[in-house]
Amino acid sequence: MDTDRGSDRGRDRDAAGRARSGRPRDGLGRPLAYGAEGVARQPEGVVRTPGEAVREAQRLLDAGMPFHAHEVFEDAWKARPEDERELWQGLAQLAVGLTHAARGNATGGARLLLRGAGRIEGYVRDGYGGGETYGVDVAGLVAWARELAARVGAAGGAGAVDPVAEAPRLRGLSG
Secondary structure, eight states: OOOOOSSSTTSOBOTTSOBOOOSOBOTTSOBOOTTSOOBOOOOTTOOOOHHHHHHHHHHHHHTTOHHHHHHHHHHHHHHSOGGGHHHHHHHHHHHHHHHHHHTTOHHHHHHHHHHHHHHHHHHHHTTGGGGOOTTBOHHHHHHHHHHHHHHHHHHTTSSOOOTTTTOOOSBOTTO
16 A cells, blocks of 8 residues: 555555545544554454344444444445345444544534434335344334434543443343
């Protein structure tokens, strides 16, 4: 990776020439200074079964890494059929909403939590993808997202939430 950051030509780029930041990131995906020790990034473009994606995202959420869970869901929406896009994008938005809330961005966190909840709820209601949810507890996630959005919004940025304590259960207790 080209790490000469002094000019446009020297920007961090991937093998295909797309701009990619080579800066390390913390557990919530925030960029750190070059040379700082960061958290390993999620590899991009990993094709997983829906069950594998849900399990990996849950592992990352439980570890307090919702930004990384979002990347797993992003890979899923790119790899799964078009008619499942609302489900996977909605799940990604829930993870990013938790990321923003954990970073102390109450407004952005609440908006993304509500947007994600609306997407996954609409996916099931409108029967996209046959309504297949791969064991995801849609009703439970919608309730979780709306409750957290209300709490974060009411706090008005008075503090960041703990991403481990607030991590949702993607599947019901038996899932």
